[in-house]
Every structure is written in C-alpha cells, then in structure tokens.
Amino acid sequence: MPTLEQIRANMKKLQAQADALIAKKAQAAVDEIRKIMLAHGLTTEDIEAKAKARREAKVANGSAPTVKAKAANSLKGMTPPKYQHPKTGATWTGHGRAPAWIADSKNRDKFLIDSAGANTVSKAKTAVKKASAVTGGVGHKGQRTGPQPAKYLDPKTGAQWSGRGPAPAWLATAKDRTKFLIAGAAAVATEKTAARKAKSSAVSGAVAKKAAHKKGVAKKAA
Structure with missing residues (x-):
C-alpha cells in the first residue's frame, strides 16, 4: 500500500503533466488565433472594438424590457x-x-x-x-396671527403677557389667573391708589386736628 508521501508525489507529478498539457493547448490556440489575425490583417484593438460594440448593442436592446419588468414587479409589490x-x-x-x-x-x-x-x-x-x-382659549380658529395684545398684567412689576406660549414665572405658579387679567390688575392698582390717597388724607386730617387743638390750648392759656 503506497504511503502518503508517495501519493503526494504522484499527485504533484500528475499536476505538472496537466499543467504542461494545458499550456500546450493554450499555445496552440494562441498560434491559431495569431495565424487568423495575420491572415485577415486584424489587431487586438480591432477585436476589442468589435467586442465593445457588441456589448453596447446588447445592453441597449435588453435595457428597456428589463426596466419595464422591474417597474412592473415593483408596482406589484x-x-x-x-x-x-x-x-x-x-x-x-x-x-x-x-x-x-x-x-x-x-x-x-x-x-x-x-x-x-x-x-x-x-x-x-x-x-x-x-x-x-x-392657555385660556388661545388658538381658536379665526384668531389673528402676529403680535397679540396683552391679556395679563403683573400689578407689582407691570410685566405683561398675551396668553400665548409658555406662561411667565409670575403667572405660571398662580392658581387663579383671573386676578392677573388686564382689567382685574387695573382694578387692583386703582384700589391700591385709592387706599394710599385715603390713608394720606387721614394722616393729614389728624395732623391738622392736632395743630388746631394745640392752637386752642394756647389761646386759653393766654
């Protein structure tokens, strides 16, 4: 029974023989092609040009049906x-x-x-x-766009808000926003002004009364 080395050596020898036969056939084919080219006066450039023209014609003839078939398949899918x-x-x-x-x-x-x-x-x-x-009804259909009139007013700082978008800090945490409405804030400001005037009048009256009392005491003493 042949050993592994003997089998490998035989395979190597057979492969060399196969390569030699292939090279011989290839050389014969090349010689035949060269003979035909010399007989007809052809060059490798001529063969390449003919092959290129044939490929382009084949692509041009088969491209339209291929595109149509792909489009039909895509529409089906x-x-x-x-x-x-x-x-x-x-x-x-x-x-x-x-x-x-x-x-x-x-x-x-x-x-x-x-x-x-x-x-x-x-x-x-x-x-x-x-x-x-x-947001208090903001965003109803038919509402005008662009700058909006002020709807809320901070009576302390005078800051205003139209009621659209994120609420400012002085109004965001308020439970009752109605007291910050422009009319309500104006009323609060008016009330505060009236209270200040009344207090000022009361103080002035008390001072005048004290002065009159002192004057009367002075007259009695005289």
Missing part, C-alpha cells in the same frame, strides 16, 4: 396598506400572515385605514381643545 394600528402607526396590507396587533382581534374593521385615520384625527382635535383650555 407596492400593495397599499389596508389596516393600521391607531397607537403605534403600524400597517398591514391584509395579505399574508397577520401581525400580532390584529391577529387576535375579532373585529378587524376598527383597524381599517379610514377608521384608524378618523381616530387619529379625533385624538388630535381633543388634544388641541385641551391645550386651548389650558
């Missing part, structure tokens, strides 16, 4: 979605295996695209209404 999850927005065309969010549903009509779209619009309207209620 683009099946519009039929169902949609109202919370996650996931869609399903209705073909193939149903996803988990609709597979166990007894009534799939509520996941139809029209139904899901209506639910989304309804939720959006509800959110807008809540936001407008929080």
